[in-house]
Amino acid sequence: MTILGALVALLAVWFAGACLLGLVGARDTRSPAGLVADFAAGGALLGFVGTVSVAAGIGVSWLTLYGPLALLATGAVLRRCRPLLRIRLPGDRPARALLLLAVAGLIVLGIGALGDLLWWDGWAIWAFKAKVLFVTGTLPPSFFDPSGPYVATNLHYPLAVPLLSWWTYLHAGASDPALVSLVGAVWFALLVLLVWGSLSDSGAPRLAAGAALGVTAFWPISSYALGGTADVVIAIVLLGSIVEMGRARTDGGAGPAVRLAAYLSLGVLAKSEGLAIAAIVAATGLPMLWLSGGGKSLRMLGAAIVPLLVYLPWHLFTIGQELTSAAVGTRSAQPWQERANVLRIVTEQLISEPIWMPVCLLGLGGLALAARRRDAAVLTGWAVLVAYVGAVIAVYLRTDADIVWLVATSYARVMAVVVPAAVVLSLAAVAKERSGSETLPTLHAEPAARG
């Protein structure tokens, strides 16, 4: 019953997102990535309503999601929106075999999650906040005391991730940490689906299925996802944003812009990294998109503004509570010796395990290929990705915390966020090289490129 309750909770989140996107005519029903966008929109909705409820002192309850869901579902029925998705499996047998292996891996990981594989951040920060929400129905003012006993839970972190865990606790009727692991496994499966969906129309079904299998087998993502951290959510936000920006080049409708706003809104409500992605998309991705002749609409501007508005209540709340981030320090710069130390540590980590080598080479090759082809869609994605890595390195260089400790405890999770997007962008460039420009509905190149 506990697991059944959790699955009902997650289904409600997906359904709320599907209704929300359906009502504004922004649902993607043709690609597997559409399912991920639905869930991201539902997660953002739960995160926003829950955050406002906590900040306003109302507290959270069944109504936090079922209230908006009732309204959205009524609207969806009136507008005759259908919550259906058409996911086509590839006709190519090897591709189907690779996908089957990926699904088998996901099932194994899902079973592992039931055994509770939470990592420190998973239970001490995210699961703990979910437990407090479950026990008290809110996060009481005493919880946010900066000198109080719960300061180690990173009080300033936004609430989308613990709210989703609380939502499953509520349906399951118990604050079992294994449910947080299970939610992480679901996020991870959605990431794999997004990777496959991003490439599934590329005309290279085996590369698409291989990428899905590679992500499934990549422990820096799966172990931290099952460990209950928020990094898998950030990985989805980063890749989903890049995909929707690519789609906006050729789709002038509301769909890509609204889905981009949904991904970015989920990101800003999940973790500080999500705020960084929203800022990077607004400052780098969208201008590049416009300069290359795509996505010139007020909707895309709205996609950049909506996440900031969604984040505003939490931002005001943290200011009111005088909560600050400990990770971003006040130093203007570290000494050169320490900067070099950061590079040395990162390099040592990269060569310490064989899993990093193929994906690093794949990323470098994909970037070179995109640059050689002057492929604006893929290069825009790379610009966002490189800017994100730059932002992380800037935090490393400015932090007041011990650099060695910070890099050692975060580099694998940073790679977990970056690698899926790098793999998709690299393979999109390879697929375009093989097939020509027009066969990529997901990450379009300009039709004019055919000459």
Place this chain on the structure above:
Amino acid sequence: MRAQDGIDPAPDAAGGIPSREASGSVAVVAAALLGAWCVAGAASSASSFLDAAQSVRNARSEGVAVVGIPLLGAPYVAVLRHVLASVERTGDAPWLVMIPNTTPLVVAEYIRAQLAYADYPLRVDVAPLERVRHDASYEGIVVVPGVKYPWAGEVVQVIEGYRVYRGPQP
């Protein structure tokens, strides 16, 4: 893969026609790197998850499963949960668990966080004597074996060598 996918060569972005061989070799290299990544990842994942699964089993069998993976200080936590569950607590004031001065701070933090998760909304502070907050008022104090209790007070319970004190504090 190209033949099976049934895709004809098309002009590249610069207007040139990429040769079948050139685009094919790019795809082969990419597929090889992707395959190497899948294999290395699967081997690495299997190894790390088998280790984790073993840890979970150990944690469960030792009865310390606040969360699955055994954490720093888990042996303390296993007994402390039992001790704290055995004493009468009103929740008006926190309890203090006094640990040896030699305990690393990170272990103390892990113990405190595990007890916080298990006991919320009841509060437990965890500190060695030299770091006890003297501005705090505790409902009771649990002293782990080997630690000398420095104040007057009544031992109300002893469980597996862990002494429970109530009474005057500094």
